[in-house]
Amino acid sequence: MRVIGVVIRRLIMKLVALTQRFMQGRYGTDKLNTAILLSGLAACVLSMFIRLPLLNWLLTMGSYVLMGWAIFRSLSRNTYKRYQENRKYLRFLERIKDREHKYFDCPRCRQPVRVPRGKGKISITCPKCGEKFVKKT
Numbered sequence: 669m670r671v672i673g674v675v676i677r678r679l680i681m682k683l684v685a686l687t688q689r690f691m692q693g694r695y696g697t698d699k700l701n702t703a704i705l706l707s708g709l710a711a712c713v714l715s716m717f718i719r720l721p722l723l724n725w726l727l728t729m730g731s732y733v734l735m736g737w738a739i740f741r742s743l744s745r746n747t748y749k750r751y752q753e754n755r756k757y758l759r760f761l762e763r764i765k766d767r768e769h770k771y772f773d774c775p776r777c778r779q780p781v782r783v784p785r786g787k788g789k790i791s792i793t794c795p796k797c798g799e800k801f802v803k804k805t
């Protein structure tokens with residue numbers, strides 16, 4: 669029994685080392701990947717309960733695409749690009765959660781500008797390029 673335990677432990681350690689070597693230089697996972705995977709799983713589970721053929725097919729395909737995308741991202745060697753995607757996703761989440769401010773992009777330089785919500789129509793001055801634009805908050 670003890671010998672088998674040692675053999676199994678060595679095998680697991682070897683597998684871990686192989687996986688680590690395979691993942692070297694690859695992106696791995698992040699919050700965006702978790703969200704993609706969870707939506708893929710949700711689509712998969714939902715498709716099991718939906719009998720409408722077209723909707724069922726769409727959900728099944730959608731779940732494959734989402735899971736494939738998550739796998740692609742975690743194996744990707746373009747870590748900079750994946751990191752930027754995750755940053756965009758996190759910023760998007762932050763904007764949704766923020767109930768006290770509204771976000772606009774400057775029409776000239778695309779700089780994101782944050783203004784307090786519920787102030788009616790206001791004139792916004794871009795802090796980066798000085799462009800003035802009017803928006804409803």
Ligand SMILES: [Zn+2]
Nearest residue numbers: 774777794797
């Ligand atoms: Zn600007």
